[in-house]
Amino acid sequence: MAAVGAAMDDAVPNSPGTPEVPAVGPGVGPGVAPGVAPGVVPAGGPGAGPGVAPGVGPGVASAGGPGAAEWPGGARPAGLAGLAGLAGLAPREQLRQLVAGLAVVRGRVTLASGRLADYYVDLRRVTLHHLAAPLVGHQLVDLLEDRGLLVGQDYAAVGGLTMGADPVAAAMLHAAAARGLDLDAFVVRKDAKAHGLQRRIEGPGVAGRAVVALEDTSTTGGSVITAIEALREADAEVKAVAVIVDRATGAREQVEALGLPYHYLFNLADLGLERPA
Numbered sequence: 352m353a354a355v356g357a358a359m360d361d362a363v364p365n366s367p368g369t370p371e372v373p374a375v376g377p378g379v380g381p382g383v384a385p386g387v388a389p390g391v392v393p394a395g396g397p398g399a400g401p402g403v404a405p406g407v408g409p410g411v412a413s414a415g416g417p418g419a420a421e422w423p424g425g426a427r428p429a430g431l432a433g434l435a436g437l438a439g440l441a442p443r444e445q446l447r448q449l450v451a452g453l454a455v456v457r458g459r460v461t462l463a464s465g466r467l468a469d470y471y472v473d474l475r476r477v478t479l480h481h482l483a484a485p486l487v488g489h490q491l492v493d494l495l496e497d498r499g500l501l502v503g504q505d506y507a508a509v510g511g512l513t514m515g516a517d518p519v520a521a522a523m524l525h526a527a528a529a530r531g532l533d534l535d536a537f538v539v540r541k542d543a544k545a546h547g548l549q550r551r552i553e554g555p556g557v558a559g560r561a562v563v564a565l566e567d568t569s570t571t572g573g574s575v576i577t578a579i580e581a582l583r584e585a586d587a588e589v590k591a592v593a594v595i596v597d598r599a600t601g602a603r604e605q606v607e608a609l610g611l612p613y614h615y616l617f618n619l620a621d622l623g624l625e626r627p628a
Contacts, residue, residue, distance in 0.1 A: 437482075442486055446477075446483060449480065449483040449486065450595065451623060453476045454596075455623075456472070470624065474515070474567035475515070477567075478595075479518050484521075484522045485522065485526065487519060487523075488524070488525055488527075490616055491522070491523050491526075491565075491616065492523055492526050492527055492534075494593065494614055494616055495591070495614065498612065500563065502532040503533055505590060506562055508534065508535040508536065508537055508561075508563075509523050509524070509534065509563045509564075510536050510538055510539060510564070510565060511564050511565040511566050511575055511578040515568075519566070520537065520538070521536055523565075537554035537557055537562070540553065552585050558586040558587060559588075560587055560588065562582060563592070563593055564579050564582065564589055564592045564611075565592070566578075567595050567596070568597070568598055569594055569597075569598065570601070570602060572605035572606050576606065579609060579611070589611060592611055593613075594613075594615045594616075595615070595617065596616070597613075597615035598619065599626045603615075
């Protein structure tokens with residue numbers, strides 16, 4: 352029986368387009384108008400960047416448009432109905448729509464396992480997107496705060512196994528800095544370097560520090576658990592795991608079995624997706 356969904360690590364399409372620099376302004380950083388999330392601008396407005404047509408998200412190929420043929424099996428991102436409507440929405444809803452429009456790729460794809468799937472979630476199209484990345488950082492900082500984990504008090508650094516966690520950690524670092532908070536990021540290598548300093552965990556040291564392990568989305572929890580093990584070996588105190596999308600495929604249970612809370616921003620229902628069979 353064909354699998355219903357697939358994680359980003361299972362299949363990776365070629366993605367055209369170059370992310371633009373997000374608009375930064377006061378409110379969460381200097382220049383954000385009231386009611387508008389950091390970095391989110393109306394389509395065609397100031398800061399939208401060249402080549403962004405009203406009603407079309409940058410880098411999102413319309414059906415049959417440029418780039419559509421690059422998606423395996425004719426699959427492609429769902430796309431956005433338009434950017435102009437995002438400005439009046441709450442930041443979390445802005446991010447939800449961006450995730451649903453940019454990261455959810457529908458269509459028949461063949462996974463590395465040889466199985467077929469009806470969709471997969473490519474969150475790097477969100478975490479490396481000029482509008483979505485700032486929202487990712489702020490929403491995860493807010494999520495952890497709502498769960499009783501405060502930057503600088505309950506955790507001092509964030510990161511996870513390269514590479515899915517890398518842009519997520521960077522987004523949180525910048526979101527915290529915009530609020531005047533000190534938060535470091537780190538990168539956990541799959542294996543320690545065989546040369547140079549031969550480090551397994553790159554960035555400011557984590558020994559003796561409270562950290563949160565990150566992933567963009569997790570299917571079985573394997574990647575984030577690898578990061579947790581490396582962090583514990585480095586004498587870091589892992590406080591929790593946080594992801595953008597929970598796929599309801601066992602990751603939460605695996606993480607909680609290690610005695611750690613598992614936090615996520617969105618589940619499959621939030622994105623209009625069914626739980627994998």
